[in-house]
Amino acid sequence: MGFTEEHRKWVEDHISRRTGERRGRLERGHGHGERMFVEKVWWPMMGHFNDLHPEYEVLDWRGWPYFVDFAWKPGQVKFAFEVKGYGPHVQNTDRTRYRQELNRETYLQIAGYRVVAIPYDDLEASPENTIFLLRSLLMPYLALRTEEKEAFSRLERDILQIAVRSNGDIRPVDLVRELGIDLRTVRKCMRSLCEKGKFKPIVSQVSGRVCRYEYVHSLNDIQLW
Known part of the structure; x- marks a missing residue:
């Protein structure tokens, strides 16, 4: 926009x-x-x-x-x-x-x-x-070192930007709809971002499955877009 x-x-x-x-x-x-x-x-x-x-x-x-x-x-x-x-x-x-x-x-x-x-x-x-x-x-x-920016793929940076606009919490289904990608790709990217410390998985008390992800804010993320 x-x-x-x-x-x-x-x-x-x-x-x-x-x-x-x-x-x-x-x-x-x-x-x-x-x-x-x-x-x-x-x-x-x-x-x-x-x-x-x-x-x-x-x-x-x-x-x-x-x-x-x-x-x-x-x-x-x-x-x-x-x-x-x-x-x-x-x-x-x-x-x-x-x-x-x-x-x-x-x-x-x-x-x-x-x-x-x-x-x-x-x-x-x-x-x-x-x-x-x-x-x-x-x-x-x-300031963000070049190697830090290169540590994230274009898709991962798109997901981080969506998380910021969404006030921090996102659901896999939201990413499927907004990015037009399949659920398997979403889950793979989210696992990667969790390993990099950008998200925390939130597990549903009912199903025991990850229902959403909590964004871990960082000032440096403003340079990832």
């Missing part, structure tokens, strides 16, 4: 799992600048929205909710991306609000987030520059 369809599904999925102000903030806050970021930077750079959370709520030091434009949380890594225009952040005449914003950014770092400001003007004029900077910044967290 292309960006438009994947973006729609991604936003709708997050909206469906939220209530109250968390939902309202996403419906109101995911505007033009945020969409430009995911369309012109994140999607060309990553090709998916795995572990990226729009309008992500973080409680500040007073326990008040604060929403960052995007939080990226693969594994134990936490990044906060903020799309910032020139007017609201440089020419802000509300000095109290400006001071609070700076304090919140400091608190985000205390809470373990690496805070990254994304210039709005660059998203319009030179998104490739933002892609270059972000790729350089994130590369240490995405």
